[in-house]
Amino acid sequence: SMAPRKKLQGLVAATVTPMTPDGQINLSVIRQYVDYLVSKQNVKNIFVNGTTGEGLALSIQERKQLAEEWVRQGKDKLDHVIIHVGALSLPGSQELARHAAAIGASGIAVIAPFFFKPTSKDELLAFLREVASEAPAVPFYYYHIPPLTGVKIRVEELLDGIKEQIPTFQGVKFSDTDLLDLAQCINKNGGEEFVFLYGVDEQLLSALAIGANGAVGSTYNYLGQKTNMMLQAFAQHDLALARKYQFLTGEFLNFVIKLGFGVAQTKAVMTFVSGIPMGPPRLPLVKASEEFIAKAKAKLDSIDGK
Numbered sequence: 001s002m003a004p005r006k007k008l009q010g011l012v013a014a015t016v017t018p019m020t021p022d023g024q025i026n027l028s029v030i031r032q033y034v035d036y037l038v039s040k041q042n043v044k045n046i047f048v049n050g051t052t053g054e055g056l057a058l059s060i061q062e063r064k065q066l067a068e069e070w071v072r073q074g075k076d077k078l079d080h081v082i083i084h085v086g087a088l089s090l091p092g093s094q095e096l097a098r099h100a101a102a103i104g105a106s107g108i109a110v111i112a113p114f115f116f117k118p119t120s121k122d123e124l125l126a127f128l129r130e131v132a133s134e135a136p137a138v139p140f141y142y143y144h145i146p147p148l149t150g151v152k153i154r155v156e157e158l159l160d161g162i163k164e165q166i167p168t169f170q171g172v173k174f175s176d177t178d179l180l181d182l183a184q185c186i187n188k189n190g191g192e193e194f195v196f197l198y199g200v201d202e203q204l205l206s207a208l209a210i211g212a213n214g215a216v217g218s219t220y221n222y223l224g225q226k227t228n229m230m231l232q233a234f235a236q237h238d239l240a241l242a243r244k245y246q247f248l249t250g251e252f253l254n255f256v257i258k259l260g261f262g263v264a265q266t267k268a269v270m271t272f273v274s275g276i277p278m279g280p281p282r283l284p285l286v287k288a289s290e291e292f293i294a295k296a297k298a299k300l301d302s303i304d305g306k
């Protein structure tokens, strides 16, 4: 297994799921994808089958195959391979958690179930606990993404006493703009035990300022190098330089968000940046337009080298 030598920190790429033109998962390019992340973006951690990976649009079987291939190809090349195992059904999620443990994943993450939703901290915690306990030796992360799940239970509240319920609890992937909630989490639990990975790429610098340990996001697939420069500048207390990089990546994101930006568009951007064919997204998502691709490419070229 790839039991991590060090705590998760820095950048984590939320990988897209490569697909063939006819919409099957395409395992054959994952090796190349890993090499690209390490050599071109200097990103050595990945988050598999999450939002960007269309995890909730894949079958359980596909999710297992993908997890296996990412772990296999990441061996000796990546530091952390986190597998998202959240699902609408508890048994589905548990099955994925057991599988991730068996293949040697370095961590698992779970979103709140979002069809029947937990309405209180205790309900959410009970669900998470029942998944985490299926992988009792694997670090567990809660994946907080209220804009997509609609589950708005504050993380500050969730974390209160969580270690007693979930001994493997390791941290939070925080994909929300509520920086007060994040700050309170860090204020109460940061420093020593838990890690906080921020998930709104366009405002990562603000999260670093209040103590986030790193970030998980879609843009680290192709803006990893620039974002690493930002992290480095921040670590050296050069705020002006850190801002320069946040503004640069923000310039690109602000531009594409106005055009309509989601997983389909990320797959298209990754295809032209990496040269690896990521294929179309799966329905209900539809592939990015040629017009989007041309505009995004021109914009990215214009910030490149800056």
Ligand SMILES: CC(=O)N[C@@H]([C@@H](O)[C@H](O)[C@H](O)CO)[C@@H](O)CC(=O)C(=O)O
Binding pocket: 014, 015, 047, 050, 051, 052, 053, 175, 199, 200, 201, 202, 216, 217, 218, 219, 253
């Ligand atoms: C809603 C959404 O997809 N958010 C992304 C961000 O990386 C996002 O793409 C980026 O901030 C651009 O808006 C991540 O938080 C999601 C993520 O890490 C994942 O794929 O699991």
